[in-house]
Amino acid sequence: MNTAFILNACLHIHAAIVAHEADIESLDRAIGDGDHYINMKRGSEVAAGMYNTLLPLPADEALNKIGMKLLSTIGGASGPLFASFFMSMAKTAQQNGANTPLKIAAAFAAGVQAIMQRGKASVGEKTMLDVLVPVSTTFTTLAAQGKSSQEIATALKQTADIGLESTRNLIATKGRAAGLGERAIGHLDAGAKSCQVMIHAVCDLMLKEADA
Amino acid sequence: MNTAFILNACLHIHAAIVAHEADIESLDRAIGDGDHYINMKRGSEVAAGMYNTLLPLPADEALNKIGMKLLSTIGGASGPLFASFFMSMAKTAQQNGANTPLKIAAAFAAGVQAIMQRGKASVGEKTMLDVLVPVSTTFTTLAAQGKSSQEIATALKQTADIGLESTRNLIATKGRAAGLGERAIGHLDAGAKSCQVMIHAVCDLMLKEADA
């Protein structure tokens, strides 16, 4: 995983978030407080804006700087969670070099693990983790099986879709929708939606690069 | 003018005001503050409610009691104005006996005069006076000419209609619409409308009684 890819991914993530404004916003409006799109936009915009500054840095430093910047930019629930993701991913990347798919998958897993710790949450609670945790598992599994990056990217997109969809019939036990009880049923989780959007964006980038 | 007629008139006035709720209210909403109908309803309701109490009293005392009651019931601009009307009419009725059309017309004129004094206003200022002053003039003139009560009643209704209509193209210089400048043009005055409604109610009663 090199810095250029990471920064490129940030650009694509930002574009994807903006392209999905209506979806993301309406979900947080339905069972949250309506700011999740604005938060994601603010965060992805600032990450995208770091392109030139971070390009010369090693991948783990770039990841860490992105995490720290997100921490002081996003706020809300998603801010510390995504910040923890990047900072923790950076730490593992620094340790393992993140120079094979499996090592990258391990770094991703560490990021997801940090979200679970910070949010004291796991799957089935109608949060972004319902997308991120299965994506992480699939990633590690396929990487360990030595699958190609095309195969991995395609599978991760599918996994993200299924994870997102799984939030529809859940009662929320974390985040703002917690306590809504059955009224949350039928709605997708906003954070899960933005994770699905972001994973699609990054995987599409992987597919494009593999093509080239 | 006997007490029974006055009290009967109050009942008819109340019914007429309620029947014209929509007109009266929308006029004060357009260029005033929207409470004129409520004020008129509150006032006419309380006057109607005095029927049994006032029936045994002489006409002038009944008029005065109505005026005093209105004074403490209506409030707003119309409260002191209508109260002054009744109290002043009572005073003249007490002095002249109000036992001929001309004397009644004189009492009515005194009432209108009291409104002019209290409100420091005259005709052409887009107020109730644009109905009341011409009605008073017609009343006195026809009574002096010895016209029948049918003729008088019919003429007063017409005069009231014309007076009301005359407020349409006036710029207001008294009341809440004063200062609106040309924006008041095209709207009838709410107080003029309720006076027209009341005069119709009383004149229709006169016509009915004359018929009987």
Added chain:
Amino acid sequence: MKKFINQVDQVLVESLSGFANAHHDLVTLHVDPTYLTRREKAVNKVAIVSGGGSGHEPLHAGYIGYGMLDAACPGQVFTSPTPDQILEAAEAVHTDQGVLFIVKNYAGDVMNFEMAAEMLPFQHATVLTSDDCAVVNSTYTTGRRGVAGTVIVEKCVGSLAETGADLAACKALGDKVNQQTSSIGVALTSCTVPAAGRATFDIADIELEMGVGIHGEPGRRREQMREADAIVHDCIQAILADFATKGLTHRQDVLLLINGFGATPLMELYLLYHSAAKLLAAHGVRIERSLVGNYTTALDMAGASITVCLLDDEIKQHWDSPVHTAALRWGR
């Protein structure tokens, strides 16, 4: 109409009861006729009595207490109180120094207070407030409306009365503060009178009413909705032009009051303050005192008014002096 009410004809009495209960340490509610007085009657001072239509809360009952009003007479919603209320309130709080009425300049208020005053068996005077510069004064009209500047008049006169000043002095200060105060309001939505059950006026999403009155009366003109700075610019222009017309200079210390009409959040009021302060500073005005919040409202209207009061040492002193009322409190 969507309001926290039971029956429309009970709104006033229930709301006043709630007010009197919540502030029973400060005020006493009297009924038949309706008026409110300080819980502890003040002695040996000019009694300051105000009142007007309801719907402008906390005006006036919220300003009863030490350093401000002795009594307030609430009328029906947007309808001035009746003379009997005013008369009894005045009698209840009168000591032997006379009564000063503070009356917002509306035909109804003026006439009802006038009729009460005519029946008063003791010394009295009236300050008519007319700070609204939206309505251009002319020989043909009954004059400008009293709006949020009334709070400043009540605060200063109330303070002076507390010092034992006589009726003439209190009236003179009230007239001076009124003369030196200019306001203008902007509505973004209409208010809804409970008994009417529907909006007083229609206004499109892209419109605002410039110069609106505190009863939702139309103002100078219907305009296009635009950004706050542009709206405030026009308001400040109107206020400065008003001072110029009166021959007063604005290049001096002022009190800036940003008043919400009832449905506009503090976040927006402070934004308006920011905007107004910037503009005033550019005109050489020095903001020495400020007040931001819902002080003279129009039921549930969204909108706000800007009031500028030219300060001198006397006004400053009386503005700063201790006050203890439900809605304005400092220094004790």
Added chain:
Amino acid sequence: MKKFINQVDQVLVESLSGFANAHHDLVTLHVDPTYLTRREKAVNKVAIVSGGGSGHEPLHAGYIGYGMLDAACPGQVFTSPTPDQILEAAEAVHTDQGVLFIVKNYAGDVMNFEMAAEMLPFQHATVLTSDDCAVVNSTYTTGRRGVAGTVIVEKCVGSLAETGADLAACKALGDKVNQQTSSIGVALTSCTVPAAGRATFDIADIELEMGVGIHGEPGRRREQMREADAIVHDCIQAILADFATKGLTHRQDVLLLINGFGATPLMELYLLYHSAAKLLAAHGVRIERSLVGNYTTALDMAGASITVCLLDDEIKQHWDSPVHTAALRWGR
């Protein structure tokens, strides 16, 4: 969306500037990162720091000053502040007695304050407020939300800190007040987040949202709009049931807070007070203190919340003690 704003991304900074200017005698605004502190740094006391998403004004910046907060960290609208704001605010007001954070219990607020706290090089503690009884606590949720009761916690803890009490004592009082406080809110209309530009939720003219949160989050259920007494009845039932669940008796002295969400006029809030007071009295509750107004808002939402805080001598004393902030002031 019809608001007094210039550009949506400038709302917060312009509003905060206006606030800081209007109250420059009380507070100082710091930027990059954004936080507000008392103008005069307090010495030798536990520093009380709060914060949260903006849009709840006057919470929290309006409670900075003697007897209440030392600093406040405003986040974006309805979005908790970031750790750097919190960290710098804490460092700015810290003396050597430690810092107490007062945090409304939302995942975002909790995590951001937590991350700041982890980086703090000195003694600190946190009081999580969770007075909203609309959200039923369960082992599966992150727990109840902090709403208007937060003001009471901030007032009491602020008062205790002023006496020189230590961090543990301040935290203990905060936890106690929170435990003894129960709130529930009702929305009649939605709020509109400026950056979103449209209403957070749709609600029909004949509906109300029972148990709504202060960000327009859905509450217990969507219900038919009905008369105030019936609405208040359900609110009071919920609050008393909550005390019962906690094993607390309500047959005692309480503070009753009727809080407006931003677009509900005082007239209606006092009517709600009247209604709530009647009902509470019927349940043997003695209302010994009261507060009515916009103290914890949700932008321009029409609606209100009812908060009951069970008083004891300690809480009473700290509620009554002098306070001098932009939004709450008495005794000095």
